[in-house]
Amino acid sequence: MTTILDGKKLAQQIKQEIADEVARMKAAGQRPPHLAAVLVGDDPASQVYVRNKVRSCEQVGFGSTLIRKPASITQEELLATVHQLNDEPEIDGFIVQLPLPDHLDEEAVTLAIDPRKDVDGFHPVNFGRMAQGLPCYLPATPLGIMEMLRRYEIPTEGKQAVVVGRSNIVGTPMALLLSRKGYPGNCTVTLCHSRTRDIAAELRRADIVVAAIGKAEFITGDMVKEGAVVIDVGINRVEDPTAKKGYRLKGDVHFESVAPIASYITPVPGGVGPMTVTSLLLNTLKAARREVYV
Ligand code: BQF
Numbered sequence: 029m030t031t032i033l034d035g036k037k038l039a040q041q042i043k044q045e046i047a048d049e050v051a052r053m054k055a056a057g058q059r060p061p062h063l064a065a066v067l068v069g070d071d072p073a074s075q076v077y078v079r080n081k082v083r084s085c086e087q088v089g090f091g092s093t094l095i096r097k098p099a100s101i102t103q104e105e106l107l108a109t110v111h112q113l114n115d116e117p118e119i120d121g122f123i124v125q126l127p128l129p130d131h132l133d134e135e136a137v138t139l140a141i142d143p144r145k146d147v148d149g150f151h152p153v154n155f156g157r158m159a160q161g162l163p164c165y166l167p168a169t170p171l172g173i174m175e176m177l178r179r180y181e182i183p184t185e186g187k188q189a190v191v192v193g194r195s196n197i198v199g200t201p202m203a204l205l206l207s208r209k210g211y212p213g214n215c216t217v218t219l220c221h222s223r224t225r226d227i228a229a230e231l232r233r234a235d236i237v238v239a240a241i242g243k244a245e246f247i248t249g250d251m252v253k254e255g256a257v258v259i260d261v262g263i264n265r266v267e268d269p270t271a272k273k274g275y276r277l278k279g280d281v282h283f284e285s286v287a288p289i290a291s292y293i294t295p296v297p298g299g300v301g302p303m304t305v306t307s308l309l310l311n312t313l314k315a316a317r318r319e320v321y322v
Pocket of ligand 1: 078080126263297298300301304
């Protein structure tokens with residue numbers, strides 16, 4: 029029997045809990061948490077993501093500010109925007125939506141964000157604190173996945189976890205968190221990437237699979253062990269003339285062949301994606317409460 033991990037429903041539930049907390053804050057005379065998002069240029073996917081985030085803020089009663097800048101913005105102008113947000117006391121946390129246009133330096137922008145307001149958890153200070161198990165903002169996708177494992181009470185201790193993809197914001201932190209002491213965690217982790225000799229062989233040994241590859245339907249049923257937990261981080265747009273928007277979202281996992289083999293599996297859409305957005309809200313709530321840096 030396979031359980032579909034319903035990220036959409038779980039995200040809804042967590043948003044209700046956040047909304048209740050915001051109501052308590054307001055009743056106690058505090059202002060609600062406030063998130064700002066900087067969107068540079070007009071990449072269609074980025075526009076969708078930022079819209080999801082702003083809409084989610086509204087749903088839970090957070091304040092939100094969307095700052096749109098033209099793709100032609102200079103590095104200096106963007107850094108000035110970041111510094112303004114660092115200095116604005118009414119803004120608890122902010123994000124700069126990635127990817128940025130090619131002429132902009134993502135690393136320099138990330139470094140300019142005050143770690144106390146870095147609710148994406150991309151600043152090296154937060155990454156380092158995460159690696160050492162110190163209080164920090166966890167990157168939203170790994171946090172959302174950990175929350176999903178916890179709320180579905182999926183056993184992780186002593187399991188073989190295979191993470192595919194070594195990005196700074198998903199694969200690498202995910203491997204760290206799963207290997208860490210505690211629950212969810214205590215896994216033995218293998219981190220696979222483009223130079224791994226035999227990804228299918230690694231995957232066949234996995235009790236828990238986290239797919240963050242960026243290739244539609246890369247993982248097929250023949251690569252997955254009976255009863256494995258399969259977490260699909262992929263958000264790939266594939267052309268589909270029959271769809272309203274002309275495309276459909278596909279995960280990195282070939283759902284049709286993997287679902288019958290898995291014990292638990294996340295769908296795309298409606299799996300990890302909504303949990304990612306909700307995790308950003310959780311980080312913003314933490315920032316407003318000054319929980320991380322005292
Ligand atoms: C869903 C993202 C790649 C690169 C940069 C809900 C989102 C996506 C899917 C969403 C993502 C992916 C975000 C679904 C934010 C997740 O129903 O399946 C929400 O908004 N995401 C991002 O901000 O930057 C990305 C993926």
